[in-house]
Amino acid sequence: MASAPSKLYADDVSLLVVLLDTNPFFWSSFSLPFSKFLSHVLSFLNSILLLNQFNQVVVIATGCNSCDYIYDSSSATNTDAESGRMPALCSDLLRKLDEFVTRDQHLGEKDSLGPPTSSLLSGSLSMALCYIQKVFRSGPLHPQPRILCLQGSTDGPEQYVAIMNAIFSAQRSMVPIDSCFMGSNNSAFLQQASYITGGVYQKPQQLDGLFQYLSTVFATDLHSRTFLRLPKSVGVDFRASCFCHKRTIDMGYICSVCLSIFCKHHKKCSTCGSVFGQPQSDVPSASNVK
Ligand SMILES: [Zn+2]
Ligand SMILES: [Zn+2]
Structure with missing residues (x-):
């Protein structure tokens, strides 16, 4: 297999694509309220942007029926001459997220199949990889991309082929998929995704300290990972x-x-x-x- 073309990176500049699980059926039955979860995530996104002025954050919402880009720190609307790109404009992100959830629920009402228990992870993974491919093709100098899945809903076995294709595509492009899984059982899809792409899979034990997990494990850029001992998966469900x-x-x-x-x-x-x-x-x- 031909290896991916060599890329000229600035060592520790990251492009972090965050996939945010917005499945209302999961969050309504979960111990951590969605608003609390979001406050941890927003602090995390801002800390990524503050770590390096060239860091870039993209957020994709993973719904039950659709997926969409809801935040891009590099887009013109988020770049202000005075404040630069930091901190992340939470109001803008929250407004887009709100619109997305409403739209996603309307799409679900058209289907008479009943509430889906899984989120469209295959869709948001594909969108993340498309975005990263666009960055790869923009020129030799670009931030080092990685994907972080913040997932809580159970796996949808009907998405198996699409998800495996996305995982192998990420592996080929050398894009690690990190997984922070909050649901009750482990996610076999995300365990495999992180294992195959060389990312980190973690299931936080204490959700009220979610920010701590995000900032100590998932904020680490790829260059620093060579010097650190990040948590290793105990087992992978293949x-x-x-x-x-x-x-x-x-x-x-x-x-x-x-x-x-x-x-x-x-x-x-x-x-x-x-x-x-x-x-x-x-x-x-x-x-x-x-
Ligand atoms: Zn069968
Ligand atoms: Zn065959």
């Missing part, structure tokens, strides 16, 4: 979802041509059309899915 029912499975069948995953034997691969032989009854061609 389970995959089948392409046929979008269920998380432990064992499954894999198409030998395109590596599609199925929970049971099919005559034909629904992805690439390859025709499979009959499974042997005593030794199924199942292999451990990793």
